Structure formats: structure tokens, C-alpha cells
Amino acid sequence: EIVLTQFPATLSLSPGERATLSCGASQSVSRNYLAWYQQKPGLAPRLLIYDASNRATGVPDRFSGSGSGTDFTLIISRLEPDDFAVYYCQQYGTSPWTFGQGTKVEIK
Amino acid sequence: QKQLVQSGPEVKKPGTSVKVSCKASGFSFSNSAMQWVRRARGQRLEWIGWIVIGTGNTNYRQGLQERVAITRDMSTDTSYMDLSSLRSEDTAVYYCAARTGDGGFDIWGQGTMITVSP
Numbered sequence: 745e746i747v748l749t750q751f752p753a754t755l756s757l758s759p760g761e762r763a764t765l766s767c768g769a770s771q772s773v774s775r776n777y778l779a780w781y782q783q784k785p786g787l788a789p790r791l792l793i794y795d796a797s798n799r800a801t802g803v804p805d806r807f808s809g810s811g812s813g814t815d816f817t818l819i820i821s822r823l824e825p826d827d828f829a830v831y832y833c834q835q836y837g838t839s840p841w842t843f844g845q846g847t848k849v850e851i852k
Numbered sequence: 853q854k855q856l857v858q859s860g861p862e863v864k865k866p867g868t869s870v871k872v873s874c875k876a877s878g879f880s881f882s883n884s885a886m887q888w889v890r891r892a893r894g895q896r897l898e899w900i901g902w903i904v905i906g907t908g909n910t911n912y913r914q915g916l917q918e919r920v921a922i923t924r925d926m927s928t929d930t931s932y933m934d935l936s937s938l939r940s941e942d943t944a945v946y947y948c949a950a951r952t953g954d955g956g957f958d959i960w961g962q963g964t965m966i967t968v969s970p
Binding site for chain 2: 789794798832841
């Protein structure tokens with residue numbers, strides 16, 4: 745199965761700063777079928793990005809996704825208080841679909 | 853609005869089965885796909901499987917496929933995840949998530965806590 749490794753594990757930043765989150769795959773992700781989710785405690789994940797670079801409906805444009813093959817990035821251009829959460833990547837190009845272990849974005 | 857509402861928490865004995873429901877509203881259920889995912893405490897999200905609602909075609913995680921069945925009832929816009937021969941390691945929060953358009957899995961249920969305990 746494709747193993748997704750996210751780094752860093754924790755990102756300590758201040759509101760207004762730029763966050764860069766990485767997701768590396770052990771094999772190439774087919775058709776760049778990679779999604780990014782945001783999750784807050786006690787809530788379900790929220791889709792941010794699909795197919796590596798497409799923003800989901802209603803997602804602010806400060807969130808952007810890029811990458812292909814085995815290396816993917818989620819950028820939050822200017823952190824807002826509501827953005828402090830855990831972020832996961834998921835590949836859905838090859839069965840079994842898999843998730844990364846998550847990056848926690850915390851307030852510095 | 854688009855919504856998925858899951859059934860409530862359950863406590864089960866090892867060796868028994870559980871069936872979690874996921875009722876859709878606000879979008880075309882028949883034109884959607886549904887994935888089921890779980891998270892055990894302290895673990896990463898784990899994909900269980902998915903179903904294309906219109907065709908009923910399914911795909912499961914190897915290692916679970918002998919014990920899991922994902923189904924749908926198009927008369928009630930509900931998907932089900934059935935897990936049998938429960939073990940303590942199946943204790944987790946289970947989520948359903950729908951792909952309602954051409955994008956990713958954009959609508960998630962609220963999660964269902966399944967506890968397997970003697």
C-alpha cells in the first residue's frame with residue numbers, strides 16, 4: 745500500500761503567517777488523486793483540496809494545493825485563528841486508499 | 853443543505869457484528885459515491901472501503917474485506933457499513949463521507965463511536 749508521510753508533525757505559527765505542509769508518498773499517486781482535509785477536535789474532517797490542487801466548494805483562497813507524483817504541498821497563505829487544526833492528506837488513486845498521519849498547526 | 857447523518861454510538865461484544873447507517877440528504881444520492889473511514893484512538897485515519905451508489909460496486913481494504921460489507925438502499929438514501937467478528941482493535945470512530953460531484957469526498961457524517969468490549 746502507498747504510505748503517506750506528512751511533515752512536519754507540528755507547525756507552530758502565529759496568525760497572519762504562512763504555513764507550508766508537506767505530504768510525501770512511498771509510490772507515485774495515480775492521476776494525482778490526492779486530497780487535503782482539515783480536522784478539529786470532536787468534528788469530522790473537512791475537505792479542502794482534491795485532485796492535488798483543486799479547492800473544494802466554499803474553501804477560502806488562502807488554501808492552495810500543489811504537487812504531483814510523490815510530493816505534495818498544502819499552503820495556507822495567511823493563517824487565521826480558525827485555521828489552527830490538524831491537516832491530513834489522503835490518496836485515492838490506488839487501493840487501498842491511505843491517509844497521512846497528520847500535521848498539527850498550532851498557535852505559537 | 854448537503855448532509856450525512858450517522859447512527860448512534862454502540863458497545864459490542866467481541867465476535868458480534870455492528871451495522872452503522874449513514875443517511876444522505878440535500879444531494880443526489882444515486883449520483884454519489886461513499887467512502888467509509890475509521891480512526892482508533894491515537895491512530896491515523898484508516899480507509900475501510902467505498903461504494904459507487906448508482907452501480908453498487910464496492911472496493912474494500914485488504915485485511916478487512918472478509919469482515920466488512922458496504923451497502924446502500926436507494927429507496928431511503930442510506931448507506932450502511934456492516935462489520936462482523938468484531939475485535940477490540942475495531943474500537944474506533946467510524947465516518948462515512950460522500951463524493952457529491954466531480955470533486956473529492958466533500959460531505960462527511962458526524963462520526964459513530966463503536967466500542968468493542970467483553
